Amino acid sequence: MIEGDSLPVLGAVRVVDEAVAALRRAILSGDLRPGQKLSVPALALRLGVSRSPVREAVLALTAEGLAVESPRRGVVVAELGPKEADQIHEARGPLEGFAARLAAERAPAGLAAQLDAILAEQATAVAVDDEDGFFRTNAVFHAAIAASCGNAEIHRLLASLEGRMALALRHVAAQPGHRDSALAEHRAVAAAIRTRDGDAAEAAMRAHLAATRRRVG
Structure with missing residues (x-):
């Protein structure tokens, strides 16, 4: 049986995409826990769809690094250890800095x-101690910059890391001190982008990711 409330019954339109999105949300929210088996029959029953789109969704999540093959259990939710999280943040620094x-x-x-609108929403999330709101706006902020960098390859590389970056960030987002600091760091990045200062934008993003890496560690 699949626990949690983030697995809605799906409609018939683009079922595979909807299944991927629903399972991704469940993994990132913790409703599907690290190491938990992704049983295609159980997930299909819970989502109200046939097994075929769920099987494709599980394969897509494996390609994203959110799920892994276990020799004795089949596909399970990925567990991201401190070393893997640190390596992801190490890779993010140069890529996201240059994207900024x-x-x-x-x-x-x-x-x-x-970016101002995203950060206004994020400030509200920080003020009311909304961990999920912060986590969501954090992802949207970074994705907006990557999507606007004008380099399709950098955007693609960052998108390929997105799921595992989110896993690495989920537990640190629970720390109120991190949320306050990250919001200030995001504002510095946005300010540099607003003034078209590439040097400052890259430096601010690299400083933000270095600080996040320290807090994750």
């Missing part, structure tokens, strides 16, 4: 307003 530089130099003017 390019976004400052190349992104359309609307990006600054978009």
